[in-house]
Amino acid sequence: xxxxxxxxxxxxxxxxxxxxxxxxxxxxxxxxxxxxxxxxxxxxxxxxxxxxxxxxxxxxxxxxxxxxxxxxxxxxxxxxxxxxxxxxxxxxxxxxxxxxxxxxxxxxxxxxxxxxxxxxxxxxxxxxxxxxxxxxxxxxxxxxxxxxxxxxxxxxxxxxxxxxxxxxxxxxxxxxxxxxxxxxxxxxxxxxxxxxxxxxxxxxxxxxxxxxxxxxxxxxxxxxxxxxxxxxxxxxxxxxxxxxxxxxxxxxxxxxxxxxxxxxxxxxxxxxxxxxxxx
Amino acid sequence: xxxxxxxxxxxxxxxxxxxxxxxxxxxxxxxxxxxxxxxxxxxxxxxxxxxxxxxxxxxxxxxxxxxxxxxxxxxxxxxxxxxxxxxxxxxxxxxxxxxxxxxxxxxxxxxxxxxxxxxxxxxxxxxxxxxxxxxxxxxxxxxxxxxxxxxxxxxxxxxxxxxxxxxxxxxxxxxxxxxxxxxxxxxxxxxxxxxxxxxxxxxxxxxxxxxxxxxxxxxxxxxxxxxxxxxxxxxxxxxxxxxxxxxxxxxxxxxxxxxxxxxxxxxxxxxxxxxxxxxxxx
Numbered sequence: 100x101x102x103x104x105x106x107x108x109x110x111x112x113x114x115x116x117x118x119x120x121x122x123x124x125x126x127x128x129x130x131x132x133x134x135x136x137x138x139x140x141x142x143x144x145x146x147x148x149x150x151x152x153x154x155x156x157x158x159x160x161x162x163x164x165x166x167x168x169x170x171x172x173x174x175x176x177x178x179x180x181x182x183x184x185x186x187x188x189x190x191x192x193x194x195x196x197x198x199x200x201x202x203x204x205x206x207x208x209x210x211x212x213x214x215x216x217x218x219x220x221x222x223x224x225x226x227x228x229x230x231x232x233x234x235x236x237x238x239x240x241x242x243x244x245x246x247x248x249x250x251x252x253x254x255x256x257x258x259x260x261x262x263x264x265x266x267x268x269x270x271x272x273x274x275x276x277x278x279x280x281x282x283x284x285x286x287x288x289x290x291x292x293x294x295x296x297x298x299x300x301x302x303x304x305x306x307x308x309x310x311x312x313x314x315x316x317x318x319x320x321x322x323x324x325x326x327x328x329x330x331x332x333x334x335x336x337x338x339x340x341x342x343x344x345x346x347x348x349x350x351x352x353x354x355x356x357x358x359x360x361x362x363x364x365x366x367x368x369x370x371x372x373x374x375x376x377x378x
Numbered sequence: 379x380x381x382x383x384x385x386x387x388x389x390x391x392x393x394x395x396x397x398x399x400x401x402x403x404x405x406x407x408x409x410x411x412x413x414x415x416x417x418x419x420x421x422x423x424x425x426x427x428x429x430x431x432x433x434x435x436x437x438x439x440x441x442x443x444x445x446x447x448x449x450x451x452x453x454x455x456x457x458x459x460x461x462x463x464x465x466x467x468x469x470x471x472x473x474x475x476x477x478x479x480x481x482x483x484x485x486x487x488x489x490x491x492x493x494x495x496x497x498x499x500x501x502x503x504x505x506x507x508x509x510x511x512x513x514x515x516x517x518x519x520x521x522x523x524x525x526x527x528x529x530x531x532x533x534x535x536x537x538x539x540x541x542x543x544x545x546x547x548x549x550x551x552x553x554x555x556x557x558x559x560x561x562x563x564x565x566x567x568x569x570x571x572x573x574x575x576x577x578x579x580x581x582x583x584x585x586x587x588x589x590x591x592x593x594x595x596x597x598x599x600x601x602x603x604x605x606x607x608x609x610x611x612x613x614x615x616x617x618x619x620x621x622x623x624x625x626x627x628x629x630x631x632x633x634x635x636x637x638x639x640x641x642x643x644x645x646x647x648x649x650x651x652x653x654x655x656x657x658x659x660x
Contacts, residue, residue, distance in 0.1 A: 249491045250490045252491050254488040261530075264460075266431075269431075320473060
């Protein structure tokens with residue numbers, strides 16, 4: 100069986116490790132807020148809507164990641180502004196934007212030269228082909244997302260708990276909400292590089308969902324989520340190298356396994372405690 | 379003389395043809411404890427939401443501490459006010475410790491992560507006031523509904539606000555806990571000069587503690603001070619004609635004795651906490 104040494108000796112894998120680690124850190128950190136604010140479906144919608152941005156980028160020869168980032172943030176902000184209004188709830192708005200933007204992306208990409216577009220890479224991720232330009236944009240996006248999170252994690256967490264009381268004490272809740280949606284949108288785009296449009300939600304939901312039962316508050320959930328995400332991403336990359344599986348899908352599969360193990364072990368521990376109490 | 383803590387002038391909310399609130403004029407000084415009663419859909423919670431700036435009224439304006447509540451003054455004025463909304467079941471789903479919930483009531487708890495957390499002793503004092511000090515490190519989700527409500531009350535009190543708005547705070551509490559809550563609120567008014575507005579359904583339960591009661595159903599039908607009698611017609615106007623008034627309590631605001639003499643004039647005290655307005659239509 101291929102060893103760790105071979106894995107680390109592979110230039111492709113070594114080059115993929117740093118951006119994948121960066122994405123794992125940012126995605127798992129933001130995933131805490133995605134879970135707290137119940138934005139899982141919103142991340143699915145925004146990730147699919149980025150196809151429109153990528154379509155425009157390919158059609159008009161614009162840089163891919165910034166165009167996708169612009170679309171994702173714009174779609175996320177539209178959802179944040181639409182949802183409080185009456186007449187359309189966030190689920191329906193997400194569904195409409197998700198389908199519309201994806202359809203637009205497919206139409207735009209259909210006109211492009213087949214060699215210009217790595218459709219499989221866009222849909223399912225391709226962390227093994229990271230250009231210097233991609234790396235630069237990933238670093239910029241990560242910096243913005245992490246600084247925002249360090250700055251606003253506490254009010255975001257409080258808003259998830261009780262936004263009415265927070266508004267009543269004068270906190271600019273709507274402004275914080277817009278910023279949260281924008282940061283989630285930005286993070287979605289970064290995850291697309293690793294897991295692709297279809298699997299991005301996995302990176303933004305699974306780490307915190309696995310940590311949710313074990314944490315006792317914001318910081319503990321954040322730390323557990325971070326550790327699980329890093330472990331899952333590195334293991335996933337290693338497995339994908341060993342078995343020659345697609346990297347993004349393997350990482351998401353490993354994170355799914357982590358989630359299942361987390362749930363089952365929590366249930367077993369608590370079930371045991373309950374049984375002990377009954378005896 | 380200092381400006382009133384709250385002054386509402388000609389507040390109206392809702393479309394002109396179907397107002398939810400209309401012609402609301404109300405003034406509350408520091409240290410005053412006001413109870414608001416009224417049937418379901420009377421606009422009680424809406425009025426509280428308007429006072430704390432969650433909803434903008436369609437007409438009229440709100441002064442807090444003598445200053446108009448506007449976009450510019452909002453943060454400063456609302457920083458001295460706390461609102462305890464009606465209990466919602468959904469909010470308990472997050473993993474969070476009790477002392478972190480209480481800390482949310484302090485502005486200092488909403489800064490960047492690298493800034494120091496608020497002092498623990500302030501939080502513990504607030505929890506002590508509501509009898510929850512022993513649970514400071516407990517997971518909020520593990521508490522009963524009544525205990526959660528007491529923690530939320532501690533969160534509202536932790537910043538020692540000058541105005542406190544409470545929307546049915548006793549809904550999840552048992553009878554002794556309700557009494558304790560009302561006594562605590564009375565004490566806060568007397569000792570800290572806090573102005574309190576509390577929406578409740580049970581006028582008899584609160585009448586021993588409040589300074590006045592406003593009877594609300596779209597508009598304020600009557601604003602009775604402690605010891606004042608509320609005419610029976612007011613209850614009929616608010617709750618409809620399918621109700622009758624039963625008097626139980628010597629200190630009950632708005633109650634009359636069987637002989638038609640206000641109960642405050644009665645020489646003896648009777649047991650409080652009986653319901654005053656009863657009716658099949660409410």
